[in-house]
Amino acid sequence: MSMKQGLRIDNRDTLHLKVCNVIREAIIRGDFKPGERLKQSDMAEQLGVSRMPVREAFRKLESEGLIILEPHKGAIVKSIQVEDVAEIYALRAELERIAVEQSADLLTNDDTQQLSYLADQMETAEDVDDFVQYNIDFHKLLIKRCNWERLNTFITTLWNGLPQQTPHLLEGQTEMSNKEHRAIINAIQNKEKGKAGKLVAEHIKRTGEKLINSLEKEGQS
Amino acid sequence: MSMKQGLRIDNRDTLHLKVCNVIREAIIRGDFKPGERLKQSDMAEQLGVSRMPVREAFRKLESEGLIILEPHKGAIVKSIQVEDVAEIYALRAELERIAVEQSADLLTNDDTQQLSYLADQMETAEDVDDFVQYNIDFHKLLIKRCNWERLNTFITTLWNGLPQQTPHLLEGQTEMSNKEHRAIINAIQNKEKGKAGKLVAEHIKRTGEKLINSLEKEGQS
DNA sequence: ACATTTACAATTGGATCCAGTATCCTAAAT
DNA sequence: ATTTAGGATACTGGATCCAATTGTAAATGT
Numbered sequence: 001m002s003m004k005q006g007l008r009i010d011n012r013d014t015l016h017l018k019v020c021n022v023i024r025e026a027i028i029r030g031d032f033k034p035g036e037r038l039k040q041s042d043m044a045e046q047l048g049v050s051r052m053p054v055r056e057a058f059r060k061l062e063s064e065g066l067i068i069l070e071p072h073k074g075a076i077v078k079s080i081q082v083e084d085v086a087e088i089y090a091l092r093a094e095l096e097r098i099a100v101e102q103s104a105d106l107l108t109n110d111d112t113q114q115l116s117y118l119a120d121q122m123e124t125a126e127d128v129d130d131f132v133q134y135n136i137d138f139h140k141l142l143i144k145r146c147n148w149e150r151l152n153t154f155i156t157t158l159w160n161g162l163p164q165q166t167p168h169l170l171e172g173q174t175e176m177s178n179k180e181h182r183a184i185i186n187a188i189q190n191k192e193k194g195k196a197g198k199l200v201a202e203h204i205k206r207t208g209e210k211l212i213n214s215l216e217k218e219g220q221s
Numbered sequence: 222m223s224m225k226q227g228l229r230i231d232n233r234d235t236l237h238l239k240v241c242n243v244i245r246e247a248i249i250r251g252d253f254k255p256g257e258r259l260k261q262s263d264m265a266e267q268l269g270v271s272r273m274p275v276r277e278a279f280r281k282l283e284s285e286g287l288i289i290l291e292p293h294k295g296a297i298v299k300s301i302q303v304e305d306v307a308e309i310y311a312l313r314a315e316l317e318r319i320a321v322e323q324s325a326d327l328l329t330n331d332d333t334q335q336l337s338y339l340a341d342q343m344e345t346a347e348d349v350d351d352f353v354q355y356n357i358d359f360h361k362l363l364i365k366r367c368n369w370e371r372l373n374t375f376i377t378t379l380w381n382g383l384p385q386q387t388p389h390l391l392e393g394q395t396e397m398s399n400k401e402h403r404a405i406i407n408a409i410q411n412k413e414k415g416k417a418g419k420l421v422a423e424h425i426k427r428t429g430e431k432l433i434n435s436l437e438k439e440g441q442s
Numbered sequence: 443a444c445a446t447t448t449a450c451a452a453t454t455g456g457a458t459c460c461a462g463t464a465t466c467c468t469a470a471a472t
Numbered sequence: 473a474t475t476t477a478g479g480a481t482a483c484t485g486g487a488t489c490c491a492a493t494t495g496t497a498a499a500t501g502t
Contacts, residue, residue: 013292014292014293014454014455014456015455015456016455016456017292039482039483039484040483040484041482041483041484049456049457050456050457050458051457051458051484052455052456052457052458053455053456053457055277055484055485056276056277056280056455056456059277059280059281059284060280060284063280063281063284063285064284065370065371065374071233071234071235071238071463071484071485072235072462072463072464072483072484072485073463073464073465073483073484074483074484083368087369087370087371087372088371090319091316091319091369091371091372091375094315094316094319095312095315098311098312098315147304148308148312149308150286150308150309150312150378150379150382151308151312153286154312154375157371158371161371235484235485235486236485236486237485237486260452260453260454261453261454262452262453262454270486270487271486271487271488272454272486272487272488273485273486273487273488274485274486274487276454276455277485277486292454292455292493293453293454293455293492293493293494294453294454294493294494294495295453295454
């Protein structure tokens with residue numbers, strides 16, 4: 001079994017999986033607006049496949065909470081209220097705390113170096129979009145070594161739960177986040193997993209509250 | 222639009238939903254053993270439907286974590302290790318704590334009366350199976366008024382995660398549980414939702430540890 | 443005798459076809 | 473004029489059919 005170089009067949013995923021991924025990305029990117037109706041036939045035609053893989057993709061996306069499927073009616077993109085944001089951040093705080101506690105001891109030196117690197121990048125990031133991407137990588141890396149499968153899927157579901165187009169709302173609070181990131185890294189390097197978890201939870205809670213504040217202000221205007 | 226009397230059509234669920242429910246019950250009941258292979262065609266024939274609704278049901282069951290679908294291979298019933306039990310109870314403890322905090326204020330008088338009733342039933346239950354059923358109802362009722370949808374589905378997933386055939390392992394620790402149930406009810410009646418949540422979490426953690434102990438002892442024998 | 447290859451059977455994945463339901467529009471009736 | 477019944481349309485849900493992949497077992501070669 002040599003598998004020397006990259007002469008691999010493009011992608012051995014099944015079709016409905018590819019379809020699912022494409023649609024998921026589109027929804028998270030915001031290409032399909034909340035409340036928008038998604039038709040199997042249109043989607044199938046656009047992607048150049050039959051309706052079947054689209055149907056299966058829709059089922060999966062429903063289970064991930066990205067769309068709602070009503071019998072005989074079809075799929076609509078789920079829309080997000082402020083209360084959803086509150087829920088997502090509250091749950092993220094608790095679940096990622098647990099995940100970090102599981103993961104912390106198993107992080108390699110490479111991992112912690114990578115964490116520092118990402119913190120550097122965030123501190124010197126030019127625009128907010130970059131910051132957001134590094135931030136995502138940072139949080140994903142923190143829990144990378146957590147072996148609890150259910151926990152991981154729950155967290156991913158929450159991450160996918162809100163379209164990633166809110167970065168501008170985080171403006172002007174990056175300094176605080178950067179401080180907290182450093183504190184988290186410290187705790188991990190000192191093998192204080194309990195503390196690391198606690199810091200992560202507080203960090204998420206705080207950013208959640210900030211985000212909700214911004215949303216409510218924006219709603220009023 | 223009066224809708225006076227109950228002349229309703231039996232069941233307007235779509236077929237794949239019915240199929241899904243039937244299979245789920247069977248797995249949870251333990252009719253299909255962990256590791257067992259489930260064939261679409263067999264299942265379809267047994268249920269008297271085509272393969273199509275079975276396929277869709279399988280997808281849903283996979284998303285609930287009850288089976289594993291490997292491409293071009295098929296479905297196998299997920300098997301449970303001790304570590305899974307640890308995960309499930311740890312997550313249940315935290316998530317149900319949050320859910321109770323959300324739910325507590327919204328519980329009606331009827332609800333709390335029903336809680337007391339269930340506590341009574343558990344205290345006087347003859348055999349363990351009855352106790353287990355009342356216990357399930359009790360915990361479900363505690364979080365009944367929680368409006369966080371994602372949280373509810375996570376908890377349901379965890380509940381379905383382990384086949385319900387472990388009651389005999391809980392033997393001889395019902396007294397402790399009964400005490401804890403009463404304490405929880407008290408906290409709720411006193412509108413101390415934080416305390417109620419904490420008690421629930423501790424209660425779940427404790428039963429989880431007990432269960433794991435029993436499993437490990439059983440494993441050795 | 444053992445390893446490797448090849449052909450075949452079994453099963454899932456994908457496409458197409460048909461049926462049933464929901465929605466929208468029009469026309470009729472009060 | 474407004475409401476309601478009827479029907480046309482369009483979409484989803486379910487059945488069937490075909491293709492692709494995997495595993496097994498036989499066959500061939502070393």
